[in-house]
Amino acid sequence: MSIVILNALPMAGSDRTAGEKIETAVVEALQDTLADCASQLAVFQLEKMLIKPCNSCGACAFKSPGRCVVADDMHKIMYAMAPASHLVMITPVRFGGYSATLKKAVDKFALLALPGYASYKGTMVHPARYGRKSLLGIGVAEKLPEEKAASFKRMVAHNAHNMQTDYSALIISPNHSAAGIVQQVQAAVKGGLKA
């Protein structure tokens, strides 16, 4: 049981303080609500990582099964994600979904799936390669219109469906207090994720 956090918030410049505050608060909330897993918790600050785009080369299906042939930092993340029980994504909300900084990692989630097919809740999906992982998506935005917040939550729901897992999604403001963020994350974890 372990947790992987993918943090796509800006961790440099004027936004650094908010990014650090949110990351710290999320870690504190997870340590409280998922105590069994939190002893093994890995945080990846994506802004600093070199993750090259997926070029749809298809090598990860049969030529190099389950392993991306591109040399970049995604391998470090994958070694942590493969055995993890929980995956947490923190991202600025862009166009009602994930920022490009988060998406550079998410595009390679195909590595978590097998090339075959299965039926899940009335749809076709790719079976999970490493078992199911609970998913928590945290969108960060100031004064986000409800429609965009709903789009963000739908985005997380689609990812969770494809990963055939339980999930929770929430929007937090960078202006919230650290204590407020801890409470929101705790509520989201208790409300939607399997411990």
Place this chain on the structure above:
Amino acid sequence: MNVQKIILINGSPRQSGTSSSFANTMKTLAEQAGHEARIIHLYPFFNKPEAFDSLRESLQSCDAAALIAPLYADALPYPNLWIMEKLADGCGVALRGKRFFAVGQCGFPDATRLTPLLDACRYFSEETGMTWLGGLAYGGGAMINGARLETLGIKGKKIIRSFDMAMTAVLSGNPIPLESQELISVRIPGLMRLPMIWYLNRVVRKSAKENNNADYRRQAYLES
């Protein structure tokens, strides 16, 4: 007739895949209607600030633009989002009033998977002041696998008819009609799902065999 300039952006890393095939058909349809159309492949602009200016200039000089893209992990591929963020953050009012629409395609037959992709295109359009004319979602893009629509018989004809209706609407400044989406919606009866999965898994096993009996279930990232 006022000749319009249409930019068709291929958001796929593949320059001869299904998104590219869709863009080619749309280009032909726009040209047949007497307009100028150009396909721009997006990936060469990724992470290249010097090339990025020429993309922005192309968009500034067009009347309408479309993003035609595959679905990666339930949304637009990362380089698409990277470029859209740069455009939204750095273009000011340069794109205001340009007509914009999108075509998303995914491997699974269920086109509702494309909702987040089309949402993102709509919000991008709103944030840059472009005029959103709607999106089309095509499920089953993997089965086309880059083939020219003109060679696909009845299936290809239906998609071309859908794109023709969409292009006619866009050239007139109107939203893409619902009928255009209905024409390309693939409906697979629930009873067919399990046989289809059985067949596709058979194809997967065969491909593995052809690739030196590849262990496609390998858990590479649990190995040290």
